[in-house]
Amino acid sequence: MSGGRISRQTPDRIDAEADVVVIGAGACGLVAALRAKATGAExxxxxxxxxxxxxxxxxxxxxxxxxxxxxxxIDVADDTPQRFEADIMAKSKGRSAPSLARLATQTIGPALEWLADTHGLEWIVLHDFLYPGHSRHRMHAVPEKTGAALEARLLAAVEAAEIPIVTEAHVTTLFAEAEDRITAVEITRPDGATEMLGCTALVLACNGFGGNAALVRQHIPEIADGLYYGHQGNTGDALVWGETLGARIEHLSGYQGHGSLAHPHGILISWALMMEGGIQVNADGVRFSNEHGGYSEQAVNVLKQPGGIAWNIYDARLHAFAKGFPDYREAMAAGAVKKAGDVRELGSVTGLSEAALDTTLGEVARYQSGQAADPFGREFTGKPALAAPLFAVKVTGALFHTQGGLMIDGEARVLREDGSPFANLFAGGGAACGVSGPDVSGYLSGNGLLTAVGFGFVAGDAAGKQASASLT
Structure with missing residues (x-):
C-alpha cells in the first residue's frame, strides 16, 4: 500500500466532507484539530x-x-520568546530557519496556555534539571511526564470536543485542482477499499520520513545504519506530496538522534544522567567524546564506536535521580540497569576491562576535582564525583525523527519554491521543516514537540479560519 500520490483528476465520487481535514493524530494533528474546531470549522x-x-x-x-x-x-520570570529563539539559533550555529524559530518560540507559550484554559491540559515545568542548550527551565510536561500521557490527554480533549478521528485510514492520494488547491483526499483501508473525503483546507500532520529506510539513506546516510526509534508510519508521504506539488523543502539532512537508547531493550535512558555527572565509555572501557555536547549528535558518536554501542556509567546519586523518569523505571524492570559495588564488579557485569574502567574512572575523578582538564572539553567540576556503588546501562545510538520538511509561512501555509503559499495546504510537526537546521547537532531538546504543538496550533487556527471564511 503506497502513498504520496497527487491526482489532477476530479474524484469520481465524494463519500464524505469536512471543512478541515487533518492527516495524522499525533500531537501536531490533535492540536491542529482542536484549534480548527475553535474557529467554528467542521x-x-x-x-x-x-x-x-x-x-x-x-x-x-x-x-x-x-x-x-x-x-x-516556579519563579522563572525572566524567560522570553527572544531568549528561547537565541538558544535555538545558538544550538544550530545560526543555521535554523530564523522565520520558523521565531514562529515557534512566539507561538508555543500561548498554545500551551490555551490548551490548559480551553481543554484542561495540566502542565508542570521540570526544574530539577536544565536541559542541554536551554538557558532557562522551560520544559513543560503533563503530570505523568510521558509522551503516551500527553497523547492520551490530547485524545481525550479531541473526543470531548466531538471531533471525529477516523482510524485505519491511510491517505494515499491528494486531489489537486487549479492552482494546486486540494479538494479531496483518498483513503485506503487495510482491506484495499477506498473512500473519497472532500475538504476545504488540509493540514499535513503526518510527521517526517524516519520510517522510510530509502529516504533516510538518501538524505541522512550517517544514521542509515542506526536503529530507528520512531513510528514506522512516518514514511515521508508529506515530503513526497510536497515534492510533486513543487513545494519548497529544506534541511532534509537534519534530524534528532539520541545516544542513549538501552540495548537491546529499546528503552530511552534520560540524558539527564550525563548532564548531572555520568559518563559514557565504549567497549574498550574508555570515554570517546564530550557527553555534554548534546544527546542528538551523540547518536553518531556512539555508532562510531566498536559494535555501535556504549555504556552509561553513573552512581547511586544519579540512579536515585533517574528513578523519577518513567522510562528509567521501565529500564530497571527490564533488567537493563546493572549495579556494581566496585570497579571490579562493574567490569564483571558489563564485560568491560576492569583495568580500563579503573583508569577511566580515575581520570574522571581528577577532572571532577579540578586536578586536570578533560581533553574532550567537558567541564566536570560543577557536579559531585562519582562514588560506589556504580550503575551501568548498555546503550546504542538511534534516529528518533527527521527535522527537515516543507517550508511554511507565519500561518503554517506550505510554500512553493518561489515563496508563494499554496491556496489551502498547511503543515506542522515533522511534515514541516523544523527549527534544528541541517545537521544532527542543531537539535535542541524538545524541538520535535515544540514544532508539533506550536505549528499545529498555528496551522489549525489558519486552516479553520480560511475554511470558515470560504463558507460565508
Missing amino acids: VMVLERDGSPSGSTSMSSGFVPAPATRFQRA
Whole structure:
C-alpha cells in the first residue's frame, strides 16, 4: 500500500466532507484539530493506525515554552520568546530557519496556555534539571511526564470536543485542482477499499520520513545504519506530496538522534544522567567524546564506536535521580540497569576491562576535582564525583525523527519554491521543516514537540479560519 500520490483528476465520487481535514493524530494533528474546531470549522482527523499513538507516544512528552504562567509558578520570570529563539539559533550555529524559530518560540507559550484554559491540559515545568542548550527551565510536561500521557490527554480533549478521528485510514492520494488547491483526499483501508473525503483546507500532520529506510539513506546516510526509534508510519508521504506539488523543502539532512537508547531493550535512558555527572565509555572501557555536547549528535558518536554501542556509567546519586523518569523505571524492570559495588564488579557485569574502567574512572575523578582538564572539553567540576556503588546501562545510538520538511509561512501555509503559499495546504510537526537546521547537532531538546504543538496550533487556527471564511 503506497502513498504520496497527487491526482489532477476530479474524484469520481465524494463519500464524505469536512471543512478541515487533518492527516495524522499525533500531537501536531490533535492540536491542529482542536484549534480548527475553535474557529467554528467542521474538522475530521485521519489516522493510518488502528489506534492513534505515533511519535508523540514514543517521545518523552516534554514541550519547551517560554514566558508561561507555569514557569512563573516556579519563579522563572525572566524567560522570553527572544531568549528561547537565541538558544535555538545558538544550538544550530545560526543555521535554523530564523522565520520558523521565531514562529515557534512566539507561538508555543500561548498554545500551551490555551490548551490548559480551553481543554484542561495540566502542565508542570521540570526544574530539577536544565536541559542541554536551554538557558532557562522551560520544559513543560503533563503530570505523568510521558509522551503516551500527553497523547492520551490530547485524545481525550479531541473526543470531548466531538471531533471525529477516523482510524485505519491511510491517505494515499491528494486531489489537486487549479492552482494546486486540494479538494479531496483518498483513503485506503487495510482491506484495499477506498473512500473519497472532500475538504476545504488540509493540514499535513503526518510527521517526517524516519520510517522510510530509502529516504533516510538518501538524505541522512550517517544514521542509515542506526536503529530507528520512531513510528514506522512516518514514511515521508508529506515530503513526497510536497515534492510533486513543487513545494519548497529544506534541511532534509537534519534530524534528532539520541545516544542513549538501552540495548537491546529499546528503552530511552534520560540524558539527564550525563548532564548531572555520568559518563559514557565504549567497549574498550574508555570515554570517546564530550557527553555534554548534546544527546542528538551523540547518536553518531556512539555508532562510531566498536559494535555501535556504549555504556552509561553513573552512581547511586544519579540512579536515585533517574528513578523519577518513567522510562528509567521501565529500564530497571527490564533488567537493563546493572549495579556494581566496585570497579571490579562493574567490569564483571558489563564485560568491560576492569583495568580500563579503573583508569577511566580515575581520570574522571581528577577532572571532577579540578586536578586536570578533560581533553574532550567537558567541564566536570560543577557536579559531585562519582562514588560506589556504580550503575551501568548498555546503550546504542538511534534516529528518533527527521527535522527537515516543507517550508511554511507565519500561518503554517506550505510554500512553493518561489515563496508563494499554496491556496489551502498547511503543515506542522515533522511534515514541516523544523527549527534544528541541517545537521544532527542543531537539535535542541524538545524541538520535535515544540514544532508539533506550536505549528499545529498555528496551522489549525489558519486552516479553520480560511475554511470558515470560504463558507460565508
